[in-house]
Amino acid sequence: MGKIAVDLEAALARRDTLGAPGNTQMRALAAGDGWSAMDVLCTFGPRDRPFEERHAGVCIAIVAAGAFGYRSAAGRELLTPGSLLLGNAGECFECGHRHAPGDRCVSFHYQPAYFEQLAADAGFSRSDTSFRHGRMPPMRAFSGLIARACAGATDRASGTAWDELAVELAGATLRATQADAKPHAVTTSASAWSRVTQAVRLIDETPDAPHTLASLAQMCGLSDFYFLRTFERVTGVTPHQYVLRARLRHAALRLADEDTKIVDIALDSGFNDVSNFNHAFRVEFGMSPRAWRMQRGVHVNLAVHRHRVRDA
8 A cells, every 4th residue: 555545544544533524634735827736635434424515626636545426517426546536617516435435636726717728738629628527537648647646745855846747637638538538427326336446445455466357356246247347337447457557556656755676566566577567567657667766766856956955
């Protein structure tokens, strides 16, 4: 379990110890003209009643840990780690944790005029800036951005270029939403959501375990066929795709945070062969694990240098 999930589990444990109701803690990460980034940690659970909220601006939130239901004008969907919550300015929405407590997101907010300018600069029309879906599932196009955002949220000295990340995330989301014409919100039972939530939490908490379609289906009390169909309908990806991206995300965060040998991180992340890990990592992130670590190291070194210059 990565640090970003460990912090969430610690907050949930404190809530249980105190017997307190759920709440949302927000920490500002960065802000600029027309945009801001927040680390949002939520401890609401099944006993807490959902309430309606409203997006003040355009919202693209990276789900870093936990799972929750999201209801918007586009429909009702399950948000899982690696997916994006999408919100249009002025739109009402509701989040709920009917099946499991807690989540943590890195949330980017854009003023409508600024988001429209970003879209225009990227070659999109004004009408393209209104999201037709409430969620983007875990996709390769977002993997590097998500890993960078999660690393920055857990390490204040990471030197994350939040301004660049905000612009890149907006562009990647606009491209993905325009290319995705199929409906996301589908009618599924509460029991299906509950079983899928159990499965994704198990995968994220134990990425090193030998998760297979058969083992996950058995854990959920479903046949292989029905589990595969249900999981894909609810999350937007197959169990195999979800397991692979969870393992790679876990590895990417450790590579950014630790000096542990790459082969050990690969094995700890559920890969039995380092060559397979290197290939999968390169396909997902566009670079080798070593290059990813060096790139993150450059950011850290720059942050340390700036800190020393300010103190001089």
